[in-house]
Amino acid sequence: MNKKSVTALGNLKSFPPARDDFESAKRSAVLVPLVLNPSTGNLDVILTVRSSKLRTNAGDVAFPGGKHDPEDLDLIATAKREAFEEVGLPLDASEHLTTLYPVLSRHFQVVTPVIAFCTHLTTENIAQLRPNPGEVAAIFTTPLEHFLDPPKGSYNYFDMNWLSSPHRVHRFDNCGADNYILETSERTESSSVLQDFKQGRKGTEQDEETPFSGWSVYGLTAGVMIEVAKVAYGRPPSFLERAPDQALDMTYTAKWHNQTFARNRL
Numbered sequence: 001m002n003k004k005s006v007t008a009l010g011n012l013k014s015f016p017p018a019r020d021d022f023e024s025a026k027r028s029a030v031l032v033p034l035v036l037n038p039s040t041g042n043l044d045v046i047l048t049v050r051s052s053k054l055r056t057n058a059g060d061v062a063f064p065g066g067k068h069d070p071e072d073l074d075l076i077a078t079a080k081r082e083a084f085e086e087v088g089l090p091l092d093a094s095e096h097l098t099t100l101y102p103v104l105s106r107h108f109q110v111v112t113p114v115i116a117f118c119t120h121l122t123t124e125n126i127a128q129l130r131p132n133p134g135e136v137a138a139i140f141t142t143p144l145e146h147f148l149d150p151p152k153g154s155y156n157y158f159d160m161n162w163l164s165s166p167h168r169v170h171r172f173d174n175c176g177a178d179n180y181i182l183e184t185s186e187r188t189e190s191s192s193v194l195q196d197f198k199q200g201r202k203g204t205e206q207d208e209e210t211p212f213s214g215w216s217v218y219g220l221t222a223g224v225m226i227e228v229a230k231v232a233y234g235r236p237p238s239f240l241e242r243a244p245d246q247a248l249d250m251t252y253t254a255k256w257h258n259q260t261f262a263r264n265r266l
Helices: 003-014 075-087 125-130 191-197 219-233 250-260
Strands: 027-037 042-050 065-067 095-098 110-122 136-143 155-162 166-177 179-183 217-218
Touching: 003 027, 003 042, 003 095, 003 110, 003 219, 027 075, 027 136, 027 219, 027 250, 042 075, 042 217, 042 219, 065 075, 075 095, 075 110, 075 136, 110 125, 110 219, 125 136, 125 155, 125 219, 155 191, 191 217, 217 219
Parallel strands: 027 110
Antiparallel strands: 027 042, 027 065, 042 136, 095 110, 136 179, 155 166, 166 217
């Protein structure tokens, strides 16, 4: 691990966990699992591709995570339990670093990002993980720092109105092409996971002979990754984060929504 990565983990570990004053019943947590890339000494993040069998956000890139259960001790426990259920990450295989302020999903779910470092995994042995066939189509890793300084041609965005405010949606392409595992039923080049991408499911059409170039990370997942990278490396991204006249980021949007509407309706 290089000095930059040691500093990044230290920055995350010393970052004060966000105060959580939400009282919503619709709570979720996601695990942001960081791993060492031994070939570079840098940090990568483990992400998943949601199964095409799911009713919502099928085929999207996401963190392992899900809804808080009454049996969960806290939201950290929720994130770790969901990661175990979705990708087989053992409950004791990651060190909790910090918790970021909750964000609001497009389905008005209050989502808490839990940041952790995987102590028993690296990018070279993610094959130890096991995608849950009912939830996860693929698991891949991609460099954390790319969410501040994306490689040329791999970043785009669009601006939209959301909750009566301009909002910028970030998109990072070509993620995970060189380090991924597929769920057992998807482990051929003719699998739906790769074919969906090649046929333009995410907006990029590729022919059969074109090498697979990875997945697109966008929306809430991209926004959270930008925040994690900012804390880790102590600097802003190389691109503009907000749309013109955008007053709120994702965390303040979640707080505003929680304060504006009846908590038992969230």
